[in-house]
Amino acid sequence: MGFSAALLQGLAPDGGLYVPAAWPELSVENFGDAAALAEVAQPLLAPFLAGDPLGAELGAIAREAFSFPAPLEPLHADGRLSVLELFHGPTAAFKDFGARFLAACFARLRAAAARPLTILVATSGDTGGAVAAAFHRRPGIEVAVLFPKGLVSPTQERQLTCWGENVRSLAVRGTFDDCQRLVKEAFLDPGLRSQRALSSANSINLGRLLPQAVYYAAASLAVWRAHGERASFVIPSGNLGNSLACLWARRLGLPIAEVVLAHNANRTVPDFLESGSWRPRPSLATLASAMDVGNPSNMERLRALYPQLAELRAAVSAVSVTDEEIRARIGADFRTYGRVWCPHTATAAEAWARLPPERRAHGRWVLVATAHPAKFREIVEPLIGHSVPVPESLAQLFARPVRCVEIDAALGALRAALEVEGNGWTS
Numbered sequence: 001m002g003f004s005a006a007l008l009q010g011l012a013p014d015g016g017l018y019v020p021a022a023w024p025e026l027s028v029e030n031f032g033d034a035a036a037l038a039e040v041a042q043p044l045l046a047p048f049l050a051g052d053p054l055g056a057e058l059g060a061i062a063r064e065a066f067s068f069p070a071p072l073e074p075l076h077a078d079g080r081l082s083v084l085e086l087f088h089g090p091t092a093a094f095k096d097f098g099a100r101f102l103a104a105c106f107a108r109l110r111a112a113a114a115r116p117l118t119i120l121v122a123t124s125g126d127t128g129g130a131v132a133a134a135f136h137r138r139p140g141i142e143v144a145v146l147f148p149k150g151l152v153s154p155t156q157e158r159q160l161t162c163w164g165e166n167v168r169s170l171a172v173r174g175t176f177d178d179c180q181r182l183v184k185e186a187f188l189d190p191g192l193r194s195q196r197a198l199s200s201a202n203s204i205n206l207g208r209l210l211p212q213a214v215y216y217a218a219a220s221l222a223v224w225r226a227h228g229e230r231a232s233f234v235i236p237s238g239n240l241g242n243s244l245a246c247l248w249a250r251r252l253g254l255p256i257a258e259v260v261l262a263h264n265a266n267r268t269v270p271d272f273l274e275s276g277s278w279r280p281r282p283s284l285a286t287l288a289s290a291m292d293v294g295n296p297s298n299m300e301r302l303r304a305l306y307p308q309l310a311e312l313r314a315a316v317s318a319v320s321v322t323d324e325e326i327r328a329r330i331g332a333d334f335r336t337y338g339r340v341w342c343p344h345t346a347t348a349a350e351a352w353a354r355l356p357p358e359r360r361a362h363g364r365w366v367l368v369a370t371a372h373p374a375k376f377r378e379i380v381e382p383l384i385g386h387s388v389p390v391p392e393s394l395a396q397l398f399a400r401p402v403r404c405v406e407i408d409a410a411l412g413a414l415r416a417a418l419e420v421e422g423n424g425w426t427s
């Protein structure tokens, strides 16, 4: 199975997730003096695209996807702790990187196709915005974003409904589970399938996951060049897509030492590492809502990388952080560093603060900041007693008019909404 085919398929026919069949061996030397994300992407991803229809386009795809930076900002004067800011994209969260890479790939794969491609995304908030932004105005591709009406935050709703043109926003009268069910039913519906080419762009798609290894590669190379030491990462984790990209980068040979998974009160993964028994459970609602996952689907990929429990325990550690601790950490780090974390990033900051002092003193630690705090102003501002400045990208997005169609949580309603021409849907 080639890279392009895995991208278009999303999920394997047996219901499993695609993983690389072989791991190329890379070393620091392979990267020369590459530092910008688009430059680092070339040696990192080229082995996976060798012989693939997209292989010759990798340079252009990477320049398109990585058109904004992921700065590594020191927190302590001696540089032992820094922050990897992944929130400088159009929707101010790390999902912009993967969504944009996938969109750049799909646009090329579909260029010659007769029928437009319809991408269906069910979202509980964050993913839908990043996907809509990435696919907005892409010729030959239409996007339908399904979100549960009234169950996403006002800020999230703005991001889901401000697009128009080839992006249709559907507020479903139901829950997130209803949205997911509708997407699944649509894929199985012979009528819809005969009319349009359907695809999904959810976070388990290899085309979103693999490019995320690029910012870990770039950050670890920067630390290596500056200090001659391997970087250790603390990563806010939910469905494990972001942390898996870091572990893949390490497997490929990048200078990465420890990887700490910071979970919120959804403690399935930390409990598994401790007890050795896998007990998925319903998700709990927390302040770090994009990490509210009780049954992380990427666990399957993590197990594929480290089949033995002992190996897995040696490869990663995991902690769980409560809402109370998230709140306290946001306040404390604002006072200590003058930095404002989003609730997700705060779980990583708390996980780092809990590490034994000798582990902290010997590592070159990187906190992964997954979203800009302005996306979670309602939570953050009361804790720090200040307003959070809105970055330019979000301000632009908030200035756009919103458009949205409300539908019942039934396949017939989705089918009808997809068939309607106009209302911001170019045919």
Ligand SMILES: *Cc1c(COP(=O)(O)O)cnc(C)c1O
Residues within 6 Å of the ligand: 093, 094, 095, 126, 236, 237, 238, 239, 240, 241, 242, 243, 290, 291, 344, 345, 370, 371
């Ligand atoms: C999606 C998301 C996460 C969780 O990432 P996973 O890849 O699901 O582990 C963390 N923080 C933010 C802001 C997110 O949007």
